[in-house]
Amino acid sequence: MARTKEFNEAKALDKAIEIFWHKGYNGTSAQDLVTYLGLSRSSLYDTFGDKQKLFSKSLQRYQLQAQNTVKELLEKSENVKETLLDIFKQAVIESLEDRITKGCFMVNSSVELAMHDEEIAKIVKDNSQTMEEVFTNAVKKGQESGHISKQLDAKVLARFIFNNYSGIRVLARTGERDKQVYDDIVKAVFSVL
């Protein structure tokens, strides 16, 4: 029989996420991938097909990870407003800590590829819809428990929250390092809830 796989496919994907996230699709060369994933050209192409497929898989994996984190936090939360605040605070911390200012992989990919690559566009669209649902359910829960104002519709607030989340990630990508800027935005956002 045959030799077993030596490298962990999932771990290789995580590596791919990192470098695509940092350098973008067009900015990452095949050589970059070989070097950074630490496996040979042949293994890379045998395992993942081509660059586009690898990117697509990476983005999908990232989406799952990111979504699950937020989803779980909100679903088991007893005070949704506070949990949402925690999520934003975490995004701010990551934006400031991040010494290589990666922003958000999904936002970056949207901007770079969504209009030129149908498959990526589909992932992005799917992500938006799912996040909208997650936030909508969370807001509804918060409104029922009295933690969030009922002045605006849950879906309206969900889209609003998601929009500001995107905005903050763009801000991070520009390299903004002034915490006050992020805090001000979060403050204004939560004055609505």
Add this chain to the structure above:
Amino acid sequence: MARTKEFNEAKALDKAIEIFWHKGYNGTSAQDLVTYLGLSRSSLYDTFGDKQKLFSKSLQRYQLQAQNTVKELLEKSENVKETLLDIFKQAVIESLEDRITKGCFMVNSSVELAMHDEEIAKIVKDNSQTMEEVFTNAVKKGQESGHISKQLDAKVLARFIFNNYSGIRVLARTGERDKQVYDDIVKAVFSVL
């Protein structure tokens, strides 16, 4: 003496803005530029130096145009809140009309290049600062005239407005075509003012 320039440098730059805006820096080839600007390889390089310089000039020109539009509208406005609403409505209209979903050239460039190209990073940073000032002054004016709530600091609101403006442009870039999504966001944003 010498022959006079046949092509209009400013018009060529506007063409460059269009294609860079649409395809991004890495996605636009030298051949794309030759074809789209309608001038020869030699003229292009003689006039603008190289691709990076052309991109930089294009982005600066775009910045000036975009800034002046918003600046003038807000400075001569008598009801700043309404003018801000007009600006957002205009962004929404452009996002929906735009058959090739360009988003915002500045946002796109931030995400694609700001962290890899110092010159671009400088332009982006300068743009953020200027826009923050413009919005801050506008909000102050609105607060003094009673059109905008004084509950939050002018600078806080300015940053908040700018963040949502970025977010909307990202949304446009993803190809979102549902007007309701944009309208919901705008509604929530203006509930703060």
Add this chain to the structure above:
DNA sequence: GATTAAACGGAACAATCGTTCCTGAATTAG
């Protein structure tokens, strides 16, 4: 009409791109 410089088309550059293929070593199961 001579001079000067700009614009042009296109050839050509080296470099890099993503991808394929080959070789030989390594490792597993029967």
Add this chain to the structure above:
DNA sequence: CTAATTCAGGAACGATTGTTCCGTTTAATC
């Protein structure tokens, strides 16, 4: 052992990249 399969490494592919250079044409000034 043998057979099967994966590994690493690198050579090589054609295509495309950004850029330079050259010869010719065009036009404006003197």
